[in-house]
Amino acid sequence: MLQFDRVSLDESTDALRAEVREFLGENQMHFPHPNSDFVTGHDPEFSRKLGEKGWIGMTWPTEYGGAERTFFERYVVTEEIVAAGAPVSAHWIADRQSGPLLLRYGTEEQRKTYLPLITRGEAFFSIGMSEPDTGSDLASVRTTATREGDAYRVNGTKIWTTDAHRNHYIICLVRTEPPGDNRHAGMSQIIIDLKNDDVQVRPIANMAGGEDFNEVVFEDVLVPADRIVGEPGNGWEQVTSELSYERSGPERFLSAFRVFVELVRACGENPAPHQAAAIGQIAAHLMTMRRMSISVAGMLEQSKDVAVEAALVKELGNNFEKVLPEIARLAVPSGPEAAAFRSTFEETLLLSPSFTLRGGTREILRGVIARGLGLR
Amino acid sequence: MDTRQLILDTANKIFTDHCDKKLLDAAETGEFASELWGQVTENGFDQLGSAGSGTELADMFAFVQQCGHHAVPLPLAETLLVNFWCGPQEGLSSFGELSGDRIDDVAWGRQAQRVVGIGVEGSTLTVVETPEVIGRGTNMAGEARDQVSVGSDATTVEATEDPYAMAALTRVNLLAGGLHRVLDLGLLFATERVQFGRTISKFQAIQHSLAIVAAEVAAAQRAADAAVDAIGTDRFVYEVAAGKARVGEAVGVVAEQVHQIHGAMGFTHEHSLHHYTRRVWAWRDEWGNEFYWQALLGNHLASLGADNSWDFIATRG
Structure with a gap:
């Protein structure tokens, strides 16, 4: 598991990369203030433009609106968009997580219904896992979905739900059976329309001044029974596998990338030795993590289980996203000429506590790695 | 084979x-x-x-x-x-x-x-x-x-390739192998040593420490391989720079954590851990330490300019 294969991107990806850069150049108006944190920019129009290019759900089968491109090609598109700091939050979860989940576990009808909408940038999804009393211990969720005829009655509260106030759907982890001896049994995932009048979405302001996450309350919300993802009772397997999809991508080590760009700019063409070292230190980390992430894309391409490798990439990547601004700040003198750097630095520093929380906390990931090492 | x-x-x-x-x-x-x-x-x-x-x-x-x-x-x-x-x-x-x-x-x-x-x-x-x-x-x-x-x-x-970088590349690879060995010793000790009625590998603090070490070792391995793969390309010196800088940084973390796991036993001359930790400590300073190679890489990026820095990082190989 510590062997990350020497994978190179194919020459054919050069043209795709150039095409993405050209597209990003033409669409600069969508991100006058670039930010590489994938949660910060929500722009449905930009997402629809990406959908038109075929860059959402690009590895999925064409019959569901996908482009049947490789994981390497998807990797190139995502890293270019994130590094540029373009707004991706609207479609990000649907593309990275909800779509692959439905593709793997969903019913045929669910695949036909939602996947084409996702690929066009017309259906945005939120994740309904955490609850007020359920953080890392996902098996303790209390939200219930009780079968009533051909519907489920849903009651409970989900929290830290990014973009629930703007997205179309939420996939919630719920209890369809009361907890028994096996606490991982009796859980299911269900697709709920966020525009349903019985769903209440309350914004939660974050410390960085953003209002992208929410508390979502379900009070006697009736959801058609065919919205259960795949089979009822399969929820635990689904969430554990979808969490590993989301852990190895470029967004796990590039969140602070714009700070690096502004650092290089602030240091100028002839940096002092300590400034050059700061730039080089960050670059060395980024180059290495990027190659590890590409190695995982290669494993995904071969349909291998990437749970531990993805956790290793996220462990390194998220920690480094927090260290990057710390290295950069010491290399840039204060003063009006450093205003652009300061602005990007401060914005990123305020977001940085979230980097090692979202998608599985650092502590949970270290547990996953320890299991891979045979310690648990 | x-x-x-x-x-x-x-x-x-x-x-x-x-x-x-x-x-x-x-x-x-x-x-x-x-x-x-x-x-x-x-x-x-x-x-x-x-x-x-x-x-x-x-x-x-x-x-x-x-x-x-x-x-x-x-x-x-x-x-x-x-x-x-x-x-x-x-x-x-x-x-x-x-x-x-x-x-x-x-x-x-x-x-x-x-x-x-x-x-x-x-x-x-x-x-x-x-x-x-x-x-x-x-x-x-x-x-x-x-x-x-x-x-x-x-x-x-x-020499056809920059000889100083080639010499550094020998240390990058010695280090990748040596760091792996230090991790192996940490895993072995943690799964054999019993305290409080169980092997110390069952304690979360030890598990997390070894997870950190494993991540550093995996990064070191990938960085070393990438530097070798760059032989014969115009990026060679910069890839060695990234490799020596990254692997060198891993040394401090890995040696410190694995010594801590070994307790006093790993501090004795009798235990073999120090043969590996002293070597990785030595090799990171031979043929340019982290600062030297970071500065070399950083100067190159500065000469390319901020808006070209991504293009340098986003290489195919």
Whole structure:
């Protein structure tokens, strides 16, 4: 598991990369203030433009609106968009997580219904896992979905739900059976329309001044029974596998990338030795993590289980996203000429506590790695 | 089985049989491991990567990683690289840093029949046959590092790749192998040592410590491989810079955490952990420390400019 294969991107990806850069150049108006944190920019129009290019759900089968491109090609598109700091939050979860989940576990009808909408940038999804009393211990969720005829009655509260106030759907982890001896049994995932009048979405302001996450309350919300993802009772397997999809991508080590760009700019063409070292230190980390992430894309391409490798990439990547601004700040003198750097630095520093929380906390990931090492 | 795997398996067997604590202790007091040297040359492991050996530099560096893993007390990386540069010859060759009319920090210079001096700048190598040793010393791991004089009969050879970066690349690969060994020792100790009625591997604090170490070791491995893959490209020096900087940073974390896991036992001379931790501590400072290579890489990025920095990072290889 510590062997990350020497994978190179194919020459054919050069043209795709150039095409993405050209597209990003033409669409600069969508991100006058670039930010590489994938949660910060929500722009449905930009997402629809990406959908038109075929860059959402690009590895999925064409019959569901996908482009049947490789994981390497998807990797190139995502890293270019994130590094540029373009707004991706609207479609990000649907593309990275909800779509692959439905593709793997969903019913045929669910695949036909939602996947084409996702690929066009017309259906945005939120994740309904955490609850007020359920953080890392996902098996303790209390939200219930009780079968009533051909519907489920849903009651409970989900929290830290990014973009629930703007997205179309939420996939919630719920209890369809009361907890028994096996606490991982009796859980299911269900697709709920966020525009349903019985769903209440309350914004939660974050410390960085953003209002992208929410508390979502379900009070006697009736959801058609065919919205259960795949089979009822399969929820635990689904969430554990979808969490590993989301852990190895470029967004796990590039969140602070714009700070690096502004650092290089602030240091100028002839940096002092300590400034050059700061730039080089960050670059060395980024180059290495990027190659590890590409190695995982290669494993995904071969349909291998990437749970531990993805956790290793996220462990390194998220920690480094927090260290990057710390290295950069010491290399840039204060003063009006450093205003652009300061602005990007401060914005990123305020977001940085979230980097090692979202998608599985650092502590949970270290547990996953320890299991891979045979310690648990 | 491919050639490289065959080499690595054979080397692993020889090194596992020979490189025990007794041999390492003896080598650290200055005793040359002549029997092991005989085994290595018998198998042609002193010619890997050289013309006519049927192997490439990538095979050679994979072998160097194996040497790091076993803390092989012979200057094999040095012999191999000098044979590659100057043509293979029998006997031990080594290299060190050229400093005026001296060559410093020559690995096992006292045993060498040929020594190459490498400057920080330029691609010209200074070659000294039957060298005169003018000073003996060791690095902090007790590995012989001697001083050799450059006489008037020294010759020169032009290297195709930046020689200082090539020398650093030997350390990058020794480190990747050595760090892996330190992790292995940490895993072994944690799963054997019992405290509070269970192996300490069952404690979350230990699990997290080893997870951190594993992530650093995985990164070191990937960085080392990437630097080797860049041989022959115009990015070579920068990829070595990234590799030496990244792997060097991993050393501090890995050695510290694994010593902590071993408790007082790992602090004894009797335990073998220090043979590996002292080596990784030594190697990170040889042929340019992290700061040197970070600054070299950083200066290059600065010269490209902020808006081209991503393009440099987003390479295909």
